[in-house]
Amino acid sequence: MKFHRKRVATHFLASTTLRNALGTRNLSELLNNRPAVSKHVFELMKTMTKQWGVQVVKVEIKDIRLPLQLQKAMAAEAESSRLANAKIIVAKAEIEAMKSLQTATNFFDIFSRCKQLLGMKLTLLYFHSQWIHCERFSIDNLILRFLYILMYLDYIEQTLQKKSEYRKVIH
Template sequence: MYTPTKTKSFDDLTVIKKETCVEKIFRILALVGIILFPVVLIACFRVVKQYKRAVILRFGRVRKDSPAGPGIIWTIPCTDDVALIDLRTQSLNLPPQEILTKDSVTVSVDAVVYFHVANPLDCLLKVQYHTSATELLTIAMLRNILGQYTLTDALKNRELISLKTRLEVDKVATQWGVEIERVEIKNILLPHELQKALAAEAEGTRLARAKIIGAEGEIKAAESLREASKVMMENPKTMLLRYLQTLNFIASQQRSSIIFPFPVDFPDETAK
């Protein structure tokens, strides 16, 4: 016997079914995406200052436009890693170094080095910490170069030693993308005992020089007196004038009573 099949009525279309778990998940993800989209979009833009450059690594590899900047750059937060490199001149105050000179004298040297980054890519990829590497390299080169000079030469040729150190450090630092501008020796400190010995030597030299100058002055004074005596012998009246001048000088220096014969006999020019 034939039984008709049941067909879905039109009223069944109006029945509201419950939301499935998958639909809930997608709805939540859509809401989160709509809310976070402006934040993510803003995070994709970064500003690089005029004195810096940005090296961008995408999935661990250098992006083609690196180094980027200055200005606004575009990055992907989840895949890009940005390293900012400062291009300004940096200064390193080297710690005091105890250095043995060629004549076996221990001195303490204070120096400072000025450098800047010339190639940001090499600075990031070829050396781990370019600042500490430059500092250690400068210290090593300074010790090697100062060890080739005696104490006297090191004190006299400070500018030459600074120039040699800069050239030697720059040869290696260029491979790291770092350019050395200047290396300056601020001070060379001597041991206290050596300072006392040098001071005593300098004082003895000054005393000897003073005695030599005094002896030379006495020789010149004796020669002048000899010339003056010749003049007085030629003109006897000059003796009386000299005598009166000496009395005037004695009276002006202190209060004293001077007795001299009066009238004074003038020497006779004709008497011989």
């Protein structure tokens, strides 16, 4: 084989070997592992050209140029991926904020019920003292006292239910 033909054959062999090597890998592997791809192509070229009496000394992939369409598509994909990740982060933050708000609401609801309970206790004590100081037992006082006791028990039950719900939300 003449020198010119060996040179052209080596050039075509390099092109096809490189094309095959690039075609079997994904883009991120090509961009991140250029030396490994170069070494693979070098080994293939070295074996093939040895038969022709040509010695390949070095194969180096200097640059990988992507078509403009592919660059635009990759940029759009990366942008949409960033937007999706940002939306996920915002959604998680909103969920955490809602949980914190719910916890605070439950806490203040229980606090409010405790204040109501204390007010009812004071009212009950007031009526109790009035009832004791009363010279005669009136039916009105007795009914009123009974109603306040029922309301007091109802509020205790509601407060205990809220506390158990609050503990479920926290845990």
